[in-house]
Amino acid sequence: MTELIKICLIGTGRAGMIHGKNFARRIENAQLIALCDPSKESLELAQKEVDCQYLYEDYHEAMQNPEIDAVVIVTPTIYHKEIALAAAAAKKHILCEKPLAMDEAECLEMIQAAEENQVKLQVGFMRRFDASFQEAKKVVDSGAIGDVVLVKSLTHGPSEPKPWMFDIRKSNGPIGEVNSHDLDTLRWLTGSEVSSIYANGGNYRSPEVSDEFPDYYDTVAMNLRFTDGKLGLIDGAQYVQYGYDARTEILGTRGSILVGDQGKHNIVVATSDQKLTQPTMHSWMYLFREAYVAEDQAFVDCILNDTTPQCTGKDGLMSVRLVNAGLTSLLENRIVEVEG
Template sequence: MANVRICMIGAGRVGKLHSSTLRRHVPGGEVVALVDPVRSILDATGDQFGIERRYASLEEALDGTAFEAVIITTPTPTHRDLAVLAAARGKHVFLEKPMALSLAECDDILAAVERHGVLLQIGFMRRFDPDFAAAWERIQGGEIGEPMMIKSLTHGPGLPPPWATDLKTSNGNLAEVNSHDLDTLRWLMASNPRRMYVEVANFKGAERGVTTEHFYDNMLATVKFESGALGHISGVCPCDYGYDSRVEIIGKKGIMQIGEMKGESIVVCVDRDHGLVTPIFRRWPDRFRWGYIRELEHFVACILAERPPQVTGADGRWAVAMVLAGTRSFLEERPVYLQEIMG
C-alpha cells in the first residue's frame, strides 16, 4: 500500500486541522473523501483542501469512494455509531477525544474493532508532543524518581459549542476540554485512578448567554491513584488571556515541569511604561502543532506496518470513566471511586 486513503468525517475546525496536517506534513496519508451533513461547511472545507468527493453521511461515502481509514472529528454523541459502522466495513479508525459518552458506547466501539480486525487510535495528541513525549521518557528513566504528585492545567480561550454545554448531550468541559489532562495524568503517572473529587463553578456563563443546567467554566479535580500518588487538574474555559497548558510532576528525587505560558521566543518593547511583552499561545492548534502532526504520522505508519497504535481504545475508555466519575462527584458533592463507574 503506497498511501493510506482516508475519509475525513467532520468538516469543522478539527476536520480542517487534520486535513491540513495530512496534506502538508503526512505524505503517506491522503484525504480522498469528506463527510459533513451541513452542505455549506462541507463545501467550504472541501474547496479549501481540494477534496472532491463530498458526502452528507458516512454511509454514502462508504458506497461511493474507496478508502482504508476514517478520522472522526464530529460531536461526541455521534462517535459510537460512526466508529462501529466504519469498523464493520473494515476501515481503520482514528477517533477524536472524548471516545464516547458512556462506557457502554466505548465497549461497543472496542468490540467492533476487535471483531473486524481494524486499528483504533484515540486523539490524545499530547502523547506525541515533543515536550510531553520527552518528559515521559525521562520519568520512565527514573530522572526524578518515583512520581508522587502531578498537577495539570488546561485553560482555553473559547466557549465550547452549544451541544457541549449541556450534560444531556455532552459530559461537559471535563470531557470536551480536560480529557487531555485526565489522560496525561494516567499516562505520566503510569497508574490507574482509584478515586476522584471534583468541584465546579460558573462565573461567565450567564454573561455569555449560556443558560443550560449544570454548565461550569471552572473546574478543579483531585485524583488518587492506585500507586498512592496524587493528581490535580485545573480547568478554565473560557479563559480570556489565551491558551495555557502546563504540567508539573513531583518525584521522590526532583521535579519536572512541562510547558510555559510564553508562546513564542519573542520579546517586544515599544513603550517603556508598559515594558516587555511576550506573546502567549492564542489557540490549541498553535500549542500542540507537532503533537497533531506526529499523531497522524503515527496512525498512518501503524496502518502501513499493520501494528497497533500507542494510544488505544482502552486509554480512551479510562478517560471516559474518569469523566463520569468526576461528573458524578460534583453532582453528588462527594468523592467517587472508579469502581463505582466501572463495576
C-alpha cells in the same frame, strides 16, 4: 495492504481541518480522498482548502466507498459511536478524536467492533505525540526525578463554548471537552490508574445560560488518587479569553519537571513605561500543530505496519471512565471511587 492509505475526514470544522490539512499535505503514505459533513456550507469551505475527490453529507454513503481505507472522526462526541461502528463494519480503520464516546458502554462497543472487524482504533490524545510531553515521559521513565509523587495538569481554553456544549448531557462539560486530555496525560505519565476522584466547579463566565442549563460549569478543579498512591491535580476552564494554556508539572522524590508555559514565543518585551510583556499562546491549534502531524502519521504507520496504536481504544475508555466519575463527583458533591 496498499502502501497508500486513503482517508475520509468526517467532520470538517475547525478541529477536523487540522487533520484534513495534515492528511492532504504532510502525512507520508496517506491521501485524503473524501470529506464528509452534514453541513453543506462547511463541506464546501473545506473542499476549497483540500480539494478532495469525494464529498458526502451522509457518512453512511462514505462507508460504501471501497476506495476509503480509514476514517478520521471529528464530530460532536454524541455521534462518535454510531460513526465508528459503521466504519468498523465497513472494514475501515478509525482515528477518533477525544473523548472516545459519551460513556463506557459506548466505548466498549467501539472497541469490540474494531477488534471483531480487525481494524485499528486510535484515539486522538495529541499530547502523547508532542515533543515536550514525550521528552518529559522519557525523563520520568529514566528515574532522573526519582519516583513520581504528584502530577498537576491544567487546560484553559479561550473560546466561548459552542451552544451544544452548555448541555452537559451532550458534552459532559469541560471535564470531557477540555480535561479528558489532562486525565489521559496523568494516566500516561504516572503509569497508573485512578482509584478516586473529587471534583468541584461552577459557571463563572456564562451566567446568562444558568437558567436554561443550571448544571453547566465552565471551571473545574479535580483531586485524584491513584491505585499505587500517587496524587493528581487537574484544573480546567473554558472561555478564559486570555489565551490557550496547557501546562503540566511532575513532582518526584528527587526532582521535578515542568512542561509548557503561557507564552506564544520565547520573548519578553521591555518598554519605556517599565512594563514587561510577552504574547500569550492564542490557540491549541498552534501549540500542538506538530503533535497533530505526529499523531496522524502514527495512525497511518500502525495501519501499514500492523502494530498497536500508540493511543488505544482502552486509553479512550479509561479517560471516559474518569470523565464520568469526575462529572458524577461534581454534580453530587462527593468523592467517587473509580471501579476497576
